[in-house]
Amino acid sequence: MATNAVDEFNAGISDILRSKPIKGSAGEIDRNVPSAPMPATQGTAVQNTAPQSASDTTARLPRRIAGGFQGVGDDLDRRARDWRNTVRLLEQQRPQLESAETEHARLHEALARIVPEVQENGRSLKALLDTTKTGDISGDLATQFNKNLTSLDELESVAEALTANLVWVRSTWEQYARTIIKAQRMREDLKQGAAEH
Secondary structure (H helix, E strand, O other), X not given: OHXXXXXXXXXXXXXXXXXXXXXXXXXXXXXXXXXXXXXXXXXXXXXOOOOOOOOOOOXXXXXXXXXXXXXXXXXXXHHHHHHHHHHHHHHHHHHHHHHXXXXXXXXXXXXXXXXXXXXXXXXXXXXXXXXXXXXXXXXXXXXXXXXXXXXXXXXXXXXXXXXXXXXXXXXXXXHHHHHHHHHHHHHHHHHHHHHHO
16 A cells, blocks of 8 residues: 555655764765775875866755754654645545435435426326316325325425435535645645755
8 A cells, every 4th residue: 555655665764864874874984985086186286176067967965954864854754644644534535425425316316206206296186176176076185185295295305315415415525625635735845845856
């Protein structure tokens, strides 16, 4: 998993930055390593070496590192923690968002099923009421009213659930979007920092 690689990288960098200089590093001279040849001399004066050209692309180390090696290590640790926390947050929010969207789709299917039923029951009731007004009382009005009420109750229940679900989808979507925007800013900062070096 990518998080393990980040953890290993951070642990390695932290160990390197916190360790004492070893033989052969910039902090201690290794007497066993042959030194670079000295420039040719004439008498006691050393000949001037040609200055490096502006086109030399060799990276130069800074004169001073703010906070020293410990500061660099702490900054890397903090950034790595920020990235890990952002990844964890996205991993937690994604299933919530997917669950809310799945429920939203299910409720819309229920709504699409119940609306025609409510409309059909309404038409049947109206037709039965019209025939009753003309004197035909053979229809079962009580049953038709009950069917109408049942379908309307189901419609109301689906509408309430859909309203609550919409609030849930919006909330989880906004949280997820905020986390994505934060991750994008972190990525841009990382790219900007890499471009500066």
